[in-house]
Amino acid sequence: MKLSKLLILFSVLFLSFSLSAADESGWISSGGESFYDAKNPWILHSKDISYCLEMDQVGFPLNRAEVLAIIEESFHYWQTEFSKTGEISNSPFRKSYKLGKNRITFKERCSGFEDIEFKLGKGQLDQEELSFLEENGHSYLGVAVRKQYDRKSLRGNGFIFISSHKDIKENFSSPDLYPTPWKHHQLLMLTLIHELGHVFGIPHMGNSIMAEAFLDVMTSKYFYRAFISYGVESFLAPPKETKRCTLIDTDMYNFFNLDFRKYNCLYIKKLSDSQYDIYASLNQGKQEKVASLVSLSPDVYGLESKPIGYLRLTKDQELFRSDTTNFRHLIAGPLIERYKLTGKLINHKTFSSYPVTMSVSPESISVISTLKDRFVTVYSYDSLYSNILSETFFVE
Ligand SMILES: [Zn+2]
Structure with missing residues (x-):
């Protein structure tokens, strides 16, 4: 199996703590890029998912068992969301790629072969991962990074990183930031849901949990209490x-x-x-x-329903027959109703x-x-x- 070595950065909240050359010059691009397969979901419909968890001893008020329960809830959120098809817009006759129905397995120790490594705290990052995250001069509250992508099976793997309270204290300087968000189960869950959304190929979009500013606003000292007290909102389908x-x-x-x-x-x-x-x-x-x-x-x-993302079929892919995709290589995903x-x-x-x-x-x-x-x-x-x-x- 030939794996393309890719480090793809998907997300998310960042606050500058050192200025890179790009920051100093002020150059930045927006739009017009061809992402090829860089934004494809890591894992498609009905494929197994394995995951593991490594976390720093300091900087997380929640213990390992509590964090694992929150990870499970976050997976469950997306599995439930992806099952909300067949309503008004998501006709079964629509040709789109599907997500969800994944069998999710926890591995007690990270061996490097898991689909998703949850790394909580900077102490869990190896030098290559640390360099990758630091090279653009940003700090991340949470981020999903795809490290490898198999172009035959359209399957990727990587890690989700979450800053500890110690990392936040050392690296973030926004006066609006609530510095200890992980005291609250719900804030960690919303962060993991956002990052898992990227794993399932959902880019920043809309005005809810996948919004670009979602984590920024959620951890604002002015708003975090509202996110703790309110239920988790649906992303794909209207509330019942x-x-x-x-x-x-x-x-x-x-x-x-x-x-x-x-x-x-x-x-x-x-x-x-x-x-x-x-x-x-x-x-x-x-x-x-x-x-x-x-x-x-x-x-x-x-x-007015819009797809949550697009799947770019690679030349080598072995999952989809041409006639099932109308001979196209860019396939829309499930629709937001x-x-x-x-x-x-x-x-x-x-x-x-x-x-x-x-x-x-x-x-x-x-x-x-x-x-x-x-x-x-x-x-x-x-x-x-x-x-x-x-x-x-x-x-x-
Ligand atoms: Zn994001």
């Missing part, structure tokens, strides 16, 4: 249930015939691709169904029905109907991640 307990405006109360003294939360729940229900409650208490969205169907002009639906809203208080348009994505949901010949938003939800990353929402 969301709530809105603030900023319910007069139109929403009027539309649902609700007394604003009695109700202050609205919920939407997905029953199927063609039906959702809307509920109201006071202070997240007992819920009362106020409306149903029925006969929903995709608006063909409203499909973003679409519009049109249908009917039935108000359960008045038994009236209204035309309705619904916009759905992992980061937002909005339902627009009509009230006295005006278009009104009768429900909307914006994810916390995208609110914070867009800085339209101030947490403290």
Whole structure:
């Protein structure tokens, strides 16, 4: 097996701690590059994954067993995400490469043959790895580095590095940085999820967990508490249930015939691709169904789903037959679901029905109907991640 020796840097948070020649000159390129196979997923659908963990003794408040549990949860996150296909955009007839359904095996000791080595703390890096990470003059809170790629089996391996608190103290100087993020299970998990996203070939994209600035914002002393207290958001598919307990405006109360003294939360729940229900409650208490969205169907002009990445087929690859890829060498991956639906809203208080348009994505949901010949938003939800990353929402 001929392995191409590649060190490919995938990510992520960096803060300069020494200036390289490139930094001093200010030259930097953006866009237009042909990456060839450098951004391919390391591991495709149904392939086994082995991993191991090495961590520094100091600089991590979590013990080895706790870190291993977080790694498992992070793998589980992506396996669940990749199973969310076959919804509106991800038709089974679509020709794309698939991800997920990987059998994941932990190796007690790193022997150098694992697909992913988790290296927590600088003390775990060998000289070659250290030189690679330091050559551009940046420090990384977390980073995924592919070291080898087999062009026949389209399979890579490498390491995920996470800075310890000691490394952060010695190498990072941002006054906004919360210096001890790994005291919190959730922050380490979100960091590992982001880095594993790169392992599965997802570049920086969107306004959520794979955003370029995600780790930067998550470890900001102004925002980290919000990321600890909030659940992990979906990346590929819209959430099946969301709530809105603030900023319910007069139109929403009027539309649902609700007394604003009695109700202050609205919920939407997905029953199927063609039906959702809307509920109201006071202070997240007992819920009362106020409306149903029925006969929903995709608006063909409203499909905005985008692939999470592309697989570049190499000349030597032995996985895909030409006829299964339409004789193409650049194949799109699973889609992030973003679409519009049109249908009917039935108000359960008045038994009236209204035309309705619904916009759905992992980061937002909005339902627009009509009230006295005006278009009104009768429900909307914006994810916390995208609110914070867009800085339209101030947490403290
Ligand atoms: Zn990244």
